[in-house]
Amino acid sequence: MNRTTSRVAADRLAWSHLALLPLAVLWLLPIVLLLNGAVRTSTADIFSVSPSGLTLENLIAVWRETDLLRMFVNSTIVTVASVIAVVVLGSLAGFGLAYYRFRGSGIVLLVLLSGIMLAPAAIIVPLYELILDLGMLNTYPALVGPYTALGMAASVLLYRNAFLALPNELREAASLDGAGSFRIYLRMYLPLARTATVTIAILQGLAAWNDYILALLFMTDGKHETVQLAFIAFQGQYFSSLPKQFAVMAIVMLPVLIIFLVAQRAFVSGLSAGAVK
């Protein structure tokens, strides 16, 4: 493809930049705005674009003065736990559906598919009552359970499709060796479905880490709050200091942003692979 050598194509590319650049600036604006406000000293120059007077003071002060570290630990625990649960349970179920053909498997798929469409708000009332009745308010399982269940449908479907795409000779060869089905799942299928695992881990990790509403409802004791609740938690404390409010939100945003930028390729290929399936 010698696209770039053609003059018409080169013109086209110039036009592309003309359209893409302003959009890219617009796309970055809210993120830059947030970071900029976090490194300013006074409320008055939150939106200042002057390169002087930048300081990391707010970020350090906010980190020292608040429980953000505890919130990060909480977020990490519920996110890691639900990612592991969704990968393990989802791959087991996907394996069961792909490896065996049994009555009711179609219904299982249909039920799970309905879970993908479900708006969490539609079940929030009984979910709250359930967590309350089980005495699970302000415990990690209160979030890990619903996160896992809400992410399960996508996980099972993606694993099932990944396993179905594996060649049949594989399982026949394994069966001839006398390997039991669980060993075939663990040693053969699961490692071969690594793309699906990456996709599912990214989807579930983002969903669990970024959730706001369930955490808001279920974590209220001042100890188990996740980072997404940081603004509510410290809004009062920093009522008079906008730069510190910005700093709190910048600290909430930065880890995800950094992980995304570092693992950008994994995100893109993982999610694209998920989409095309």
Next chain:
Amino acid sequence: MTSSVGLDTRAKERKPVVGTPTTGTTPARRRRRRPSPGWLYVAPALAVFAVFVAYPIVATIRSSFYDYDGISPIRDWVGLDNYREMLGGLDPYFWKAVTNTLLWTVVTVPAQLLIGLGLAVLLDGALRGKVVYRTVFFMPAVLSSAVIAFAWGWIFNPDEGVATRVIRATGGSGQAWLAEPGTAIWAAFGVSAWRYSGLFMLFYLAAMQMIPRDLYESARIDGASWWQRVRRITVPQVRPMTVLLTLFGVIGAFREFEVVYILTRGGPAHATDLLSIQIYDQAFDLSRPGYAAAIATALLVLTAICAVVLLRLISWANRSVE
């Protein structure tokens, strides 16, 4: 740079096994009488799903026939009263929320499709800085609602927001974007388009990887312009992805809640009320979980109808492409 995506999608293309029955079913057949060992693998996932999703769905519908305050243990069976109140015009905000939810769907889904497709078309090919652009446009999709609502809240801030300042600087008068019923929902639409268009772009780029390049080459030889190639080749070739993304978008629109809730709480004057926000308000602020459950049931029904219609559309589109 996108080679891994391309290879992967091409491999899938070669073997469209999705939905085809498994071969080699001998173990299951031999043990027909006993439950299949498949159930053993499926059971743990189903158990979690049953407790935290399936049971709450059933409980939502059940609760919608009761009146209770969520604090005292008394639950009064009221039959269809909640539905009568909801549908019978006693609650004008319900219909406002239905309208807004549908408006949200018909505005944001096409916007995300168009922007996503446009970005993908511009980025498809050997463009300098392609990875940078792709990263920038996709970035909002990984950020949380809390972060997004905070940042956009300061863009739309009526006194000193960035958008307000820009308008003042160009000679216009200040605009209270989120504080005015007329503009608030459009501001929220904008945030939604900003957040998800990059995701749509990513999926479109993956779909474009699968278009055979010689289609473009021969069209070029025939003298087709760039725009003609986009319209006659790219757009029809990615149609299955458009249908899939439409489904995604509609599901996303019905799920929408957090950003709008944090930005406006459904206000001003219910101008940005969505069904999901009303469920939350009725259940947790107004202590009417039974009535909230009736609204939730309406949301379930609405989602189900849209899902069935769209799934029909998908299978129709897939058939017509083949």
